[in-house]
Amino acid sequence: xxxxxxxxxxxxxxxxxxxxxxxxxxxxxxxxxxxxxxxxxxxxxxxxxxxxxxxxxxxxxxxxxxxxxxxxxxxxxxxxxxxxxxxxxxxxxxxxxxxxxxxxxxxxxxxxxxxxxxxxxxxxxxxxxxxxxxxxxxxxxxxxxxxxxxxxxxxxxxxxxxxxxxxxxxxxxxxxxxxxxxxxxxxxxxxxxxxxxxxxxxxxxxxxxxxxxxxxxxxxxxxxxxxxxxxxxxxxxxxxxxxxxxxxxxxxxxxxxxxxxxxxxxxxxxxxxxxxxxxxxxxxxxxxxxxxxxxxxxxxxxxxxxxxxxxxxxxxxxxxxxxxxxxxxxxxxxxxxxxxxxxxxxxx
Amino acid sequence: xxxxxxxxxxxxxxxxxxxxxxxxxxxxxxxxxxxxxxxxxxxxxxxxxxxxxxxxxxxxxxxxxxxxxxxxxxxxxxxxxxxxxxxxxxxxxxxxxxxxxxxxxxxxxxxxxxxxxxxxxxxxxxxxxxxxxxxxxxxxxxxxxxxxxxxxxxxxxxxxxxxxxxxxxxxxxxxxxxxxxxxxxxxxxxxxxxxxxxxxxxxxxxxxxxxxxxxxxxxxxxxxxxxxxxxxxxxxxxxxxxxxxxxxxxxxxxxxxxxxxxxxxxxxxxxxxxxxxxxxxxxxxxxxxxx
Numbered sequence: 142x143x144x145x146x147x148x149x150x151x152x153x154x155x156x157x158x159x160x161x162x163x164x165x166x167x168x169x170x171x172x173x174x175x176x177x178x179x180x181x182x183x184x185x186x187x188x189x190x191x192x193x194x195x196x197x198x199x200x201x202x203x204x205x206x207x208x209x210x211x212x213x214x215x216x217x218x219x220x221x222x223x224x225x226x227x228x229x230x231x232x233x234x235x236x237x238x239x240x241x242x243x244x245x246x247x248x249x250x251x252x253x254x255x256x257x258x259x260x261x262x263x264x265x266x267x268x269x270x271x272x273x274x275x276x277x278x279x280x281x282x283x284x285x286x287x288x289x290x291x292x293x294x295x296x297x298x299x300x301x302x303x304x305x306x307x308x309x310x311x312x313x314x315x316x317x318x319x320x321x322x323x324x325x326x327x328x329x330x331x332x333x334x335x336x337x338x339x340x341x342x343x344x345x346x347x348x349x350x351x352x353x354x355x356x357x358x359x360x361x362x363x364x365x366x367x368x369x370x371x372x373x374x375x376x377x378x379x380x381x382x383x384x385x386x387x388x389x390x391x392x393x394x395x396x397x398x399x400x401x402x403x404x405x406x407x408x409x410x411x412x413x414x415x416x417x418x419x420x421x422x423x424x425x426x427x428x429x430x431x432x433x434x435x436x437x438x439x440x441x442x443x444x445x446x447x448x449x450x451x452x453x454x455x456x457x458x459x460x461x462x463x464x465x466x467x468x469x470x471x472x473x474x475x476x477x478x479x480x481x482x483x484x485x486x487x488x489x
Numbered sequence: 490x491x492x493x494x495x496x497x498x499x500x501x502x503x504x505x506x507x508x509x510x511x512x513x514x515x516x517x518x519x520x521x522x523x524x525x526x527x528x529x530x531x532x533x534x535x536x537x538x539x540x541x542x543x544x545x546x547x548x549x550x551x552x553x554x555x556x557x558x559x560x561x562x563x564x565x566x567x568x569x570x571x572x573x574x575x576x577x578x579x580x581x582x583x584x585x586x587x588x589x590x591x592x593x594x595x596x597x598x599x600x601x602x603x604x605x606x607x608x609x610x611x612x613x614x615x616x617x618x619x620x621x622x623x624x625x626x627x628x629x630x631x632x633x634x635x636x637x638x639x640x641x642x643x644x645x646x647x648x649x650x651x652x653x654x655x656x657x658x659x660x661x662x663x664x665x666x667x668x669x670x671x672x673x674x675x676x677x678x679x680x681x682x683x684x685x686x687x688x689x690x691x692x693x694x695x696x697x698x699x700x701x702x703x704x705x706x707x708x709x710x711x712x713x714x715x716x717x718x719x720x721x722x723x724x725x726x727x728x729x730x731x732x733x734x735x736x737x738x739x740x741x742x743x744x745x746x747x748x749x750x751x752x753x754x755x756x757x758x759x760x761x762x763x764x765x766x767x768x769x770x771x772x773x774x775x776x777x778x779x780x
Contacts, residue, residue: 208581212524212588257764265719267584268522269764272712272757283750394708398592405585437596444589445569448582 146451153456171319175312184315186427188383191318192376193419195325197403198412199372202329204401205410206338207365208345209266211254213274214400217370219392220277221247221377223288226297226387236300240378247374248367250277255363274397281389293388297381314383321379322416325372329412332368341365395437402440405447408454417455493623494741500629501698502737503636504691508714509721509729510643511687514680517660517724519574521583525565525591526688527711531704532594533558533689534696535602538609547612554689562685563678565590571674591707598704605703612697632694639690640730643683647726656680660724709753713740716760722773731771735759 156163175184196218204210224246225239234242254273258266281288288294300307300317307313332338340361343351352358381387399422407418426436447454508530515523533554540550569586613631617624647653658666659676667673695710696702717736721728736756743755763770 208579210581210585210588257761260768261764265522265764265768267524267588268712268715269760271708272716272760275709275712276754276757279750279754398588401585401588434600435596438593438600441589441591441593441596444592445586448578448586448589449569449572452578452582 172316175315181309184309184312186424188309188314188318190419190423191315191322192380193400193403193423194322194416195376195379196373196400197407197415197419198325198329199369199376200400200404201409201412201415202332202341202365202369202372203266204404205408206333206341206345207362209258209362210401211270211369212267212394212397212401213270213272213277214373215392215394215396216270216274216277217247217250217254217373218377218380218396219281219389220250220370221374222381222387222392223281223294223377224374225378226294226381227287229298229382230294230296233298236298236378236382239382240375243378243381244371244374247377248371250374251367251370252363254370255366258366259359259362270397271394274394278389278392291389293386293391294381295386297385297387299385300382309383318379321375325375326412326416328368328372333412337361337364398437398440402444404454405444406454408456411454411456414454414456490745491742492621494745495738496623496625497629498738498741499734500625500633500737501695501741502717502734503633503640503730504694504698504733505710505713505717505736506730506733507636507639507687507691507694508710509717509733510640510726511684511691512715512718513721513724513726513729514656514684514687516718518656518663518677518680519570519583520580521570521587522715522723523684524584524587524711525594526684526714527707527709528591528594528598529558529562529685529707530688530692530710530714531598531702531707532561532692533685534609534692534702534706535598535704536689537693537696538607538702541610547610551690551693554693555686558685558689558692559682560685561594562681562688566678566681571677595704595707602704604705606701607703609696609700609702611700612694628698632698635690635694639687643687644726646683652676652679712760713753713756716756716763719760719770720763722770725770725772728770728772 174187178184196214199217200211200214221243225236225243228234228239228242229236250273254266254270257273258269261269282290284290300313302313305313307317309315332341340351340356343354343356344358344361348358377392384391403418403422404415406422407414407416422440425439426433432439508526511526512523515521515526536557537550537554540553541547565587569590570583573583573586611628613627615627617626618630619625645653647656655666655671655676656679658669658671659673663673666676691710691714692706696706713736714733717732718729719732720735721730721732723729736759739759740752740755743751
């Protein structure tokens with residue numbers, strides 16, 4: 142176990158060290174996928190992975206940086222999908238405008254959640270989000286005149302870029318997905334490396350201390366959840382347009398659980414972790430069809446095992462590379478290796 | 490009419506109180522929201538149904554359900570939560586592990602017992618009783634009485650026995666309790682057993698009332714019980730009872746005056762309002778953290 146994980150860690154370190162080469166190559170490879178692979182099914186799986194990347198990056202803001210967890214993330218996803226899908230199908234608005242409304246819809250959901258939980262400790266948010274998911278689902282199922290109830294929304298328009306209709310067959314959706322994932326990654330990176338991100342991480346480490354240092358914790362919590370909701374809403378709008386049909390059953394509790402599971406598996410607080418986690422966990426039931434029935438049991442087991450043996454996830458935790466010192470400062474003694482492992486364990 | 494609905498609500502609310510007490514007990518001692526409580530409740534109902542379908546009768550079904558849920562709760566604590574406590578892991582890791590347990594239980598039930606709604610025999614069906622011009626079924630009354638009996642029993646155990654004293658001491662300060670010779674590990678195990686037992690009793694009673702059992706029944710009941718616990722102030726036992734009854738009555742009134750689709754939403758709306766106005770609940774103390 143220990144040997145395996147050290148081999149794995151040095152592999153990750155190697156990739157991180159050469160990321161200036163690895164990253165562009167990886168992006169180019171991803172960009173040419175629809176030109177090489179013509180199978181609709183594979184492209185659809187890739188798009189799903191992209192959607193989950195956005196969703197997990199969104200939950201990562203709450204779980205990874207703020208140290209709380211959401212069990213109803215599908216509700217925010219659903220709000221985005223319904224806001225965007227309904228405007229598109231009923232009023233015929235173009236995708237680019239409904240996408241904005243989808244994002245706003247998710248953000249609205251985040252705002253409600255944020256106000257309900259801003260003064261509470263970590264555990265409450267997960268239960269409130271669970272209840273929120275049930276309420277949103279109930280509204281969608283019962284508000285027949287607007288949402289079509291259990292019948293769902295049909296005929297959601299495809300995006301149209303200067304006369305070129307994006308479809309899954311011509312690869313347009315795939316590239317759109319890629320762009321949205323990159324936007325989500327950039328937003329996450331900007332958030333993390335800003336004053337905002339530092340304040341949010343301070344809340345995670347010690348809320349009381351953060352408050353005493355003058356961090357307005359309640360406001361930061363609400364803002365983080367709103368931002369997270371907006372990202373989930375974006376994923377929802379994309380899904381609605383890709384699938385052209387949405388109903389309440391699409392956004393079940395299983396989706397929320399899958400999102401949470403990927404975040405834990407990939408490593409809370411790690412952006413590459415979300416992408417790798419989504420790729421592995423979304424493709425796993427497609428590859429292992431015989432295990433598909435047990436997939437949710439496997440997810441549950443994964444949550445427990447990760448918490449027990451590797452709470453920092455696949456790619457989470459602190460960097461083990463030595464801290465880069467400014468020029469002219471020499472390191473006293475030998476550079477410590479493995480100094481991060483002890484601290485890495487503490488990162489939840 | 491109103492009186493009838495209120496009484497209906499009180500009867501069902503008593504069962505919510507029983508679920509809420511299960512949350513409160515565990516939260517009081519471990520500061521953990523036991524998210525698996527709803528699944529354990531559904532598990533209890535399924536175990537009872539399993540025994541009933543083998544024609545062993547009701548009492549063995551009750552006992553079997555209590556025993557198996559108690560054991561599964563204790564196993565969950567011993568195998569999954571105790572190592573995390575030993576490692577002094579942050580609270581969120583325990584919460585996520587418990588969610589994982591909940592998910593495994595629910596999906597295993599779906600695989601083993603399939604996900605259809607199964608009929609459950611009506612409990613204690615002796616006809617109707619008319620009381621102050623209100624007609625109640627004997628099932629409701631029996632449900633009320635059994636839940637009440639369990640709540641009284643729990644109150645007595647927690648407040649007037651040696652184990653209860655140890656439980657209260659561990660809740661106040663686990664470290665100090667340990668130094669005073671209380672085996673906190675055993676107290677935690679005992680608490681989990683009781684909490685599982687409450688879930689099983691509630692599960693069997695509610696299944697007997699609605700006459701059906703299905704694998705996802707735990708989510709809704711768990712949330713309602715949680716709402717009741719938060720409403721009363723989580724960790725406070727009598728608060729959970731009051732919370733349960735308020736939720737039950739609110740639900741019954743909402744169904745009558747607003748329509749059946751509002752049944753499950755009522756509890757959540759109450760929960761939202763409580764958290765906005767008084768997050769510590771009706772009887773809860775404000776959470777003051779010493780630095």
